[in-house]
Amino acid sequence: MLTVSNLVKLYGNEKALDNLSFTGKSGEIIGLIGPNGAGKSTAMNIITGYLAPTSGEVEINGFNIQTNPIEARKSTGFLPETPPLYTKMTVYEYLNFAAELKGIKKDRNKCVKSVIERLSLEEVQNKLTGTLSKGYRQRTGMAQAIINNPRLLILDEPASGLDPRQITEMNSLILSLKSDSLIILSSHQLKEVYNLCDKILLINKGKLLFSGTSSEISAGLKNKETAMELVLSYNGVSADSVILENGFAITSKTEKTDRVKYLLTWTGKSEKKDLLISKLLEKGFSLVSLKLRDNNLEELYLKLTEEKK
Numbered sequence: 001m002l003t004v005s006n007l008v009k010l011y012g013n014e015k016a017l018d019n020l021s022f023t024g025k026s027g028e029i030i031g032l033i034g035p036n037g038a039g040k041s042t043a044m045n046i047i048t049g050y051l052a053p054t055s056g057e058v059e060i061n062g063f064n065i066q067t068n069p070i071e072a073r074k075s076t077g078f079l080p081e082t083p084p085l086y087t088k089m090t091v092y093e094y095l096n097f098a099a100e101l102k103g104i105k106k107d108r109n110k111c112v113k114s115v116i117e118r119l120s121l122e123e124v125q126n127k128l129t130g131t132l133s134k135g136y137r138q139r140t141g142m143a144q145a146i147i148n149n150p151r152l153l154i155l156d157e158p159a160s161g162l163d164p165r166q167i168t169e170m171n172s173l174i175l176s177l178k179s180d181s182l183i184i185l186s187s188h189q190l191k192e193v194y195n196l197c198d199k200i201l202l203i204n205k206g207k208l209l210f211s212g213t214s215s216e217i218s219a220g221l222k223n224k225e226t227a228m229e230l231v232l233s234y235n236g237v238s239a240d241s242v243i244l245e246n247g248f249a250i251t252s253k254t255e256k257t258d259r260v261k262y263l264l265t266w267t268g269k270s271e272k273k274d275l276l277i278s279k280l281l282e283k284g285f286s287l288v289s290l291k292l293r294d295n296n297l298e299e300l301y302l303k304l305t306e307e308k309k
């Protein structure tokens with residue numbers, strides 16, 4: 001369905017994309033994550049044909065986006081970072097115009113009405129798009145992206161500007177669209193990406209650092225490194241040496257008057273932490289709390305983006 005091969009985008013001497021390759025098929029949601037400036041929007045703009053790459057290729061349904069843009073874009077929907085709304089049109093007029101641009105002739109009115117209903121835009125359909133709140137702007141942008149039932153749907157930060165309820169609704173909508181489409185979305189909400197996406201691509205400085213499923217992330221990290229947050233009540237004696245002697249690395253340490261909080265990582269078995277706790281208690285330290293860090297994607301993200309700095 002989608003093949004992205006060796007994309008490079010240069011801005012002057014800066015490489016916004018550095019040899020990015022991946023594939024996707026219908027029924028999948030692919031999550032693009034990475035720090036600001038990583039190259040996510042650049043990749044999405046190239047895939048949808050809004051930007052030309054310096055080199056590399058994109059093929060959608062067998063059509064090359066550069067040599068066959070009309071065919072390639074026919075079944076594509078795109079929600080850019082800033083939805084391209086015409087501020088002097090009402091929501092209804094804008095969606096009608098978007099449908100016209102996408103070549104929808106038959107039943108256009110029905111199509112617009114159905115997308116208005118799907119995105120719960122009834123209340124604002126006669127308002128000018130320029131007067132909409134951020135949440136409604138985002139939903140109107142989403143409506144134009146899905147109006148042609150695209151087989152490839154690209155969403156640049158679809159949750160941006162939405163409140164928690166709207167985010168849940170947006171996620172349900174995305175899930176309802178995936179059965180016969182390939183969806184690619186970018187987001188900073190790692191937990192949501194982890195739960196929503198079938199495949200995750202981590203990009204930094206234009207390079208693909210990791211690609212895998214949520215379960216591959218969990219499996220990969222469990223065998224390598226585990227992290228926990230440990231809070232001890234502070235009795236004036238440092239616990240550092242006990243921690244280090246027992247094979248733990250101290251990622252961070254925050255001291256307050258009566259307590260000290262450690263972020264620790266270790267490799268190997270989970271029982272190692274029980275051993276550490278009993279050693280600490282033996283030495284007279286008292287435990288305030290212990291939390292295992294279970295967001296594996298967050299761990300991976302922090303680890304990989306830190307290492308490649």
Ligand code: ADP
Binds near residue numbers: 014039
């Ligand atoms: P992300 O979406 O991951 O935040 P972008 O794709 O927007 O990242 O940007 C990737 C890099 O390309 C950044 O370093 C950014 O400054 C640079 N960049 C993006 N657009 C332009 C442009 N039009 N001119 C010059 N540099 C750009």
